[in-house]
Amino acid sequence: MVMFLTIMCMSLFGLALSALAFGAATREERAKQEEALAATVDARLAAVPERFFVHDMASVRQAAEPALTPRMPIDAILLQIERHVRLEQAAAESFLYAPSRESLHGRTLSPLVH
Amino acid sequence: MSLGQTDLLSGLSQADAERLLALGERRQLAAGESLFDLGSEASAVFLIERGMMALTLPMRVGGADQDVLVEERNAGQVVGWSGLIPPHRFTLKASAQAATDVLVLPRARLEEFFADNAAVGYVVTRNLASVIGQRLQVFQAMWLRQMQRFVESRT
Numbered sequence: 001m002v003m004f005l006t007i008m009c010m011s012l013f014g015l016a017l018s019a020l021a022f023g024a025a026t027r028e029e030r031a032k033q034e035e036a037l038a039a040t041v042d043a044r045l046a047a048v049p050e051r052f053f054v055h056d057m058a059s060v061r062q063a064a065e066p067a068l069t070p071r072m073p074i075d076a077i078l079l080q081i082e083r084h085v086r087l088e089q090a091a092a093e094s095f096l097y098a099p100s101r102e103s104l105h106g107r108t109l110s111p112l113v114h
Numbered sequence: 115m116s117l118g119q120t121d122l123l124s125g126l127s128q129a130d131a132e133r134l135l136a137l138g139e140r141r142q143l144a145a146g147e148s149l150f151d152l153g154s155e156a157s158a159v160f161l162i163e164r165g166m167m168a169l170t171l172p173m174r175v176g177g178a179d180q181d182v183l184v185e186e187r188n189a190g191q192v193v194g195w196s197g198l199i200p201p202h203r204f205t206l207k208a209s210a211q212a213a214t215d216v217l218v219l220p221r222a223r224l225e226e227f228f229a230d231n232a233a234v235g236y237v238v239t240r241n242l243a244s245v246i247g248q249r250l251q252v253f254q255a256m257w258l259r260q261m262q263r264f265v266e267s268r269t
Contacts, residue, residue: 074175074176074180077176078175078180078182081173081175081182081183082183085182085183085185088259089185089256091255091256092255092256092259093252095255096248096251096252096255104259113263
């Protein structure tokens with residue numbers, strides 16, 4: 001009985017030593033694998049569009065901001081609008097004097113419609 | 115500017131037109147000066163005697179509100195017909211494009227005068243309806259022209 005218990009204790013001790021040795025031998029490789037996996041996950045998360053309200057609105061705002069930047073000076077835009085209104089009004093008035101399909105939809109030289 | 119050239123007084127006798135004009139007060143505007151603002155209370159109509167008025171509406175341009183020209187009115191034409199038409203609120207902004215003289219005709223004086231001179235009131239009201247109707251027709255045509263272009267851009 002004593003011999004049986006001695007052999008069992010020795011076996012368990014040996015198994016524990018083997019497990020420790022295996023763990024020490026593979027720790028470095030496991031750390032490398034975890035780093036690689038984390039990098040892959042980060043890359044995938046970055047590729048997915050952000051969700052939920054605040055982040056979505058931030059991304060929409062960021063996307064919209066460049067479009068709000070005027071491509072030409074405001075004074076120039078206002079002058080073009082004024083010219084457009086004068087031409088369109090003249091075209092509309094000429095339609096009232098001589099109503100016809102042609103006079104209603106006649107083209108003008110307004111830069112805003114070309 | 116002769117009385118016959120004014121769109122508000124067209125069809126009135128010389129004597130009636132002079133009596134009507136006597137109700138007004140002259141006002142001088144410098145270039146760029148505002149006569150009335152969008153949404154403000156309209157208690158008078160204005161007859162342009164000299165110069166030119168720009169009628170504008172606000173529009174968002176480049177992230178800021180800008181007054182965009184909608185219509186121009188010259189000597190002999192009337193602006194501010196909201197002064198005689200309920201709910202008596204200006205639906206545009208009017209400002210002088212150059213040095214301009216206007217005759218200010220207060221609604222209270224006009225209504226009192228029309229009450230005693232119904233025939234004159236009828237002619238002036240008919241002239242005013244003509245001004246309003248013409249603007250409506252012009253803008254109908256302008257709107258349809260714009261719609262036509264929109265449809266053409268989508269087909």
